[in-house]
Amino acid sequence: MPGISREEVAHLARLARLELKDEELEHFAGQLGDIIGAVASVSDVADEDVPPTSHPLPLTNVMRPDTVRPGLTAEQALSGAPAQEQQRFKVPQILGED
Amino acid sequence: MTVIDLVSYEDALADYDPVMGLEVHVELGTKTKMFCGCATELGADANSQTCPTCLGLPGALPVVNAVGVESAIRIGLALNCDIAEWCRFARKNYFYPDMPKNFQTSQYDEPIAFDGYLDVQLEDGEIFRVEIERAHMEEDTGKSTHIGGATGRIHGASHSLLDYNRAGIPLIEIVTKPIQGAGERAPEVAKAYVAELRELIKALGVSDARMEMGQMRCDVNLSLRPKGVEKFGTRSETKNVNSLRSVERAARFEIQRHAAVLGSGGEIIQETRHFHEDDGSTTSGRVKEEAEDYRYFPEPDLVPVAPSREWVEELRAGLPELPRVRRNRLREEWGISQHEMQSVLNAGAVGLIVATTDAGAPADQARKWWMGELARRANEEGTDLADLPITPEQVARLCALVAEGSLNDKLARQTIEGVLAGEGTPDEVVEKRGLKVVSDEGALGTAVDEAIAGNPDIADKIRGGKVQAAGALVGAVMKATRGQADAARVRELILEKLGVEG
Amino acid sequence: MADLIKLTAAETAAKIASGELTAVEVTEAHLARIESVDEKVNAFLHVDREGALAQARAVDEKRERGEELGPLAGVPLALKDIFTTEGVPTTVGSKILEGWIPPYDATLTKKLKEADVVILGKTNMDEFAMGSSTENSAYGPTGNPWDLTRIPGGSGGGSAAALAAYEAPLAIGTDTGGSIRQPAAMTATVGVKPTYGAVSRYGMVAFSSSLDQGGPCARTVLDAALLHAVIAGHDELDSTSVDQPVPDVVGAAREGQVRGLRVGVVKEFRGEGFQDGVMQRFDESVELLREQGAEIVELSCPSFEKAVSAYYLIAPSECSSNLARFDALRYGLRVGDDGTHSAEEVTALSREEGFGPEVKRRVMLGTYALSSGYYDAYYGSAQKVRTLIARDFEKSFEQVDVIVSPTAPTTAFPIGERADDPVAMYLSDLCTIPANLAGNAAMSIPCGLAPEDGLPVGLQIVAPAMADDRLYRVGAAVEAAFEARWGHPLLEEAPSL
Numbered sequence A: 001m002p003g004i005s006r007e008e009v010a011h012l013a014r015l016a017r018l019e020l021k022d023e024e025l026e027h028f029a030g031q032l033g034d035i036i037g038a039v040a041s042v043s044d045v046a047d048e049d050v051p052p053t054s055h056p057l058p059l060t061n062v063m064r065p066d067t068v069r070p071g072l073t074a075e076q077a078l079s080g081a082p083a084q085e086q087q088r089f090k091v092p093q094i095l096g097e098d
Numbered sequence B: 001m002t003v004i005d006l007v008s009y010e011d012a013l014a015d016y017d018p019v020m021g022l023e024v025h026v027e028l029g030t031k032t033k034m035f036c037g038c039a040t041e042l043g044a045d046a047n048s049q050t051c052p053t054c055l056g057l058p059g060a061l062p063v064v065n066a067v068g069v070e071s072a073i074r075i076g077l078a079l080n081c082d083i084a085e086w087c088r089f090a091r092k093n094y095f096y097p098d099m100p101k102n103f104q105t106s107q108y109d110e111p112i113a114f115d116g117y118l119d120v121q122l123e124d125g126e127i128f129r130v131e132i133e134r135a136h137m138e139e140d141t142g143k144s145t146h147i148g149g150a151t152g153r154i155h156g157a158s159h160s161l162l163d164y165n166r167a168g169i170p171l172i173e174i175v176t177k178p179i180q181g182a183g184e185r186a187p188e189v190a191k192a193y194v195a196e197l198r199e200l201i202k203a204l205g206v207s208d209a210r211m212e213m214g215q216m217r218c219d220v221n222l223s224l225r226p227k228g229v230e231k232f233g234t235r236s237e238t239k240n241v242n243s244l245r246s247v248e249r250a251a252r253f254e255i256q257r258h259a260a261v262l263g264s265g266g267e268i269i270q271e272t273r274h275f276h277e278d279d280g281s282t283t284s285g286r287v288k289e290e291a292e293d294y295r296y297f298p299e300p301d302l303v304p305v306a307p308s309r310e311w312v313e314e315l316r317a318g319l320p321e322l323p324r325v326r327r328n329r330l331r332e333e334w335g336i337s338q339h340e341m342q343s344v345l346n347a348g349a350v351g352l353i354v355a356t357t358d359a360g361a362p363a364d365q366a367r368k369w370w371m372g373e374l375a376r377r378a379n380e381e382g383t384d385l386a387d388l389p390i391t392p393e394q395v396a397r398l399c400a401l402v403a404e405g406s407l408n409d410k411l412a413r414q415t416i417e418g419v420l421a422g423e424g425t426p427d428e429v430v431e432k433r434g435l436k437v438v439s440d441e442g443a444l445g446t447a448v449d450e451a452i453a454g455n456p457d458i459a460d461k462i463r464g465g466k467v468q469a470a471g472a473l474v475g476a477v478m479k480a481t482r483g484q485a486d487a488a489r490v491r492e493l494i495l496e497k498l499g500v501e502g
Numbered sequence C: 001m002a003d004l005i006k007l008t009a010a011e012t013a014a015k016i017a018s019g020e021l022t023a024v025e026v027t028e029a030h031l032a033r034i035e036s037v038d039e040k041v042n043a044f045l046h047v048d049r050e051g052a053l054a055q056a057r058a059v060d061e062k063r064e065r066g067e068e069l070g071p072l073a074g075v076p077l078a079l080k081d082i083f084t085t086e087g088v089p090t091t092v093g094s095k096i097l098e099g100w101i102p103p104y105d106a107t108l109t110k111k112l113k114e115a116d117v118v119i120l121g122k123t124n125m126d127e128f129a130m131g132s133s134t135e136n137s138a139y140g141p142t143g144n145p146w147d148l149t150r151i152p153g154g155s156g157g158g159s160a161a162a163l164a165a166y167e168a169p170l171a172i173g174t175d176t177g178g179s180i181r182q183p184a185a186m187t188a189t190v191g192v193k194p195t196y197g198a199v200s201r202y203g204m205v206a207f208s209s210s211l212d213q214g215g216p217c218a219r220t221v222l223d224a225a226l227l228h229a230v231i232a233g234h235d236e237l238d239s240t241s242v243d244q245p246v247p248d249v250v251g252a253a254r255e256g257q258v259r260g261l262r263v264g265v266v267k268e269f270r271g272e273g274f275q276d277g278v279m280q281r282f283d284e285s286v287e288l289l290r291e292q293g294a295e296i297v298e299l300s301c302p303s304f305e306k307a308v309s310a311y312y313l314i315a316p317s318e319c320s321s322n323l324a325r326f327d328a329l330r331y332g333l334r335v336g337d338d339g340t341h342s343a344e345e346v347t348a349l350s351r352e353e354g355f356g357p358e359v360k361r362r363v364m365l366g367t368y369a370l371s372s373g374y375y376d377a378y379y380g381s382a383q384k385v386r387t388l389i390a391r392d393f394e395k396s397f398e399q400v401d402v403i404v405s406p407t408a409p410t411t412a413f414p415i416g417e418r419a420d421d422p423v424a425m426y427l428s429d430l431c432t433i434p435a436n437l438a439g440n441a442a443m444s445i446p447c448g449l450a451p452e453d454g455l456p457v458g459l460q461i462v463a464p465a466m467a468d469d470r471l472y473r474v475g476a477a478v479e480a481a482f483e484a485r486w487g488h489p490l491l492e493e494a495p496s497l
């Protein structure tokens, strides 16, 4: 099983929105490699004709009627907001598409 | 921004064959959101229609809206799709501030509807079959307002404000298979497809599908391949093209742009592009350097949806007549040409005319008023025909008044004016404005006598057999009665009094 | 007073109902106990003195008015800090939620309140329930009341320690890979992971949605059953909630009977990694079951060997997605919002500072396991292993009524011993994980002290899904037999704090 490189860890951290410090990159590279090495044997069954289980119980069709339920007031919704303005969540500049 | 010298549309099509993919998101008109019981009313106060689930609070869980599923199945059936016997929701993982959980609950490799088609009719009546890849259920995001930049744009903003009222509203995403073989008509096909889909969605009653309100949004994916080549070219993805006209323009622009890039030996990069309403151009958005990795996996908080075949058949049996079929039926019933029908469709008048005939008016009369005076007024005021403050019932009443001779066309137009001005129903307007045709034979007879006496030479001509000259006397009578006389009856009286056969 | 905190929940409830005790004095006694010992134990992250006393007063008033009281009315409870509590801080043991006051109650919280249970406060846990030792809490480790230098197990170490330290007679835990059962084993208390879906997850901060299950923790099997009956049941806010009647767990606990029962012993749960003293106590338990009239059947479940591996792919995958919502935009810690950082940067800085190393490790592991190139090999394969494990259980339950094993391969280890060796730490959940993967019901009860270190050993009982009552029937029988042998509950042998 190949280990996990520092660059891969950096990539994962970017995807997971973690601003890892340099020493963490190193540290996690080793540990993630060890863990992956320890669990990789699950792939022995990758080709086997076994259906995957995503839910422990075989439930289907759980739906609710289309009727309004009371939710939160705007005040409650915003009660945990680190910053707010005009009854909206205030967030730093979004670097996105224009 | 680099300026591109576009290749003319004709030149582009001479060398290349366009391939399109259209992705349309439809916001369902359910009372509640897809995964929680929050209301979906438009125009509510910011963040007043949220709950732990659609705000993504720790611990909150989703539960599927049954009407959301039902609508998805009905859309799938109307698009001639297969309906999955068993399918799941998946999580599409990516961070974005308008998405409270930082994953979108969507469907991935198990859409509820797949493998269908929609026949669209082009302006000349030609039918083009657009194949449908899939229709799947997902949820909308919140809305951001960008502060501190120019004209509310994200670029240059100092911060943004988020309202999550829209977050979680059900969306159905409908994706076509690659549309090939449309050639130069590709932009027209794109527009016709979106128009047809919109009609279909409205006919199903699952959404108002108002593009200007964002209830229906279209992404246009387009690529060119040199004529005779099988392999698709690299595509661009033009996002949020939100009117029928824009869909056509975006496709057209991208064909010309791709041709220009390819023709000059350049390469198309796979990227998202933004459409600009003002000049119909597109500009580069985010370049997809690395393929997006959404890390899809089955949503563990929701259980599979397994619509029973009985339910699916029940829904199929309850589908309304498809818009294209209905249009063709109406066209025949109304006895009008393909072209005339297209005008009715473009004017958004089909439903209004049908409602007017349902209220008792003959189809030709209903069409005459909606496509004539009313269309003109709507056009003047820049509103949709349907938004004019007059109902199909009122138009039907107007037709009846004309038919019984109480109004002539001129008076009918004045009546419409009154109704539109809020003066009341047609009958009230007629009453208040005193618009009734003068049908009192005595009063009319006096007016005719006066007209004959005042125009002796014309009267003589008529007596001498020049019946066409009666028009001048009719005009004089109409003038004298300020247009309130029944012109046909006036003509009869004139000829009668002058002893001439009409 | 000292006796009052040692009463069982059933006894306490009976005394309150009869008027022999008031809920307020019971609550005050426990608050006083917390005051005196919790500085050492660190079982609680937040004590809701006012709220608890108000709830207790309400119970007393209700009784005075002659209204009917629920079976656990007035009994104090320690709630794992993973369930939302309206108006009361909920941190999930993480700095990222420090100071967050939820605007809503979890379904379980609601049910406890409706049953007039007195919620004393919120208990310590491994951050986001990720861990087997409660060392991963952002608010410091919890000590094991048997030996404060040792771990109380995890992730629900706070709840288990609160029971073992007599700070509360009842507690709530959550079990994703053993987080209720393993701490129960480490502290000589009782912990039950109900059938997946038996207890609503609404308002329980998600770690791994397809595995997480809330459940009762207590010092006796009957107390656990009484609490189970209060918190279980269908919830329309949780799509994965089971819409079936709750099995009669209280009746089963009162019955306590194993005669004629077929009990399976999985041969794979033995050998390398299993402490001798643990196996010795386990073998005695099996012997005791036989003496009580159970038939012992040896089983082989070969796929269990891959359970830990599958778990350490599924749980991190789901958590990488579940924890994405902690982005510093709507609630929780925000770092770097000084006008120089974008939203994306603020999210990354906040998560970096707000999450501890184990959470980061699992989030990255899950991100890796779900990425397009690796999905099939890791996440996909793990889900297949899950099917195989469920099949092994299915086959086994054709032959037996319950399966027993040690709850954990070792007794409580010293704080810090495995802190930076995740792979070694993960093996602590070897025996508990299969039940989570398959959705079965499982319980841990004390079965003695390991001779080599004098620390508690747990016996795990596993039953098929929706047969939670079997756990209580067997658990109560074993508990009674052991207590008869020892002459007292095992916990009484714990050193006093």
Ligand SMILES: [Mg+2]
Residues within 6 Å of the ligand: B106, B138, B173
């Ligand atoms: Mg989509």
Ligand SMILES: [Zn+2]
Residues within 6 Å of the ligand: A071, B033, B036, B037, B038, B049, B050, B051, B052, B053, B054, B055, B168
């Ligand atoms: Zn909501």
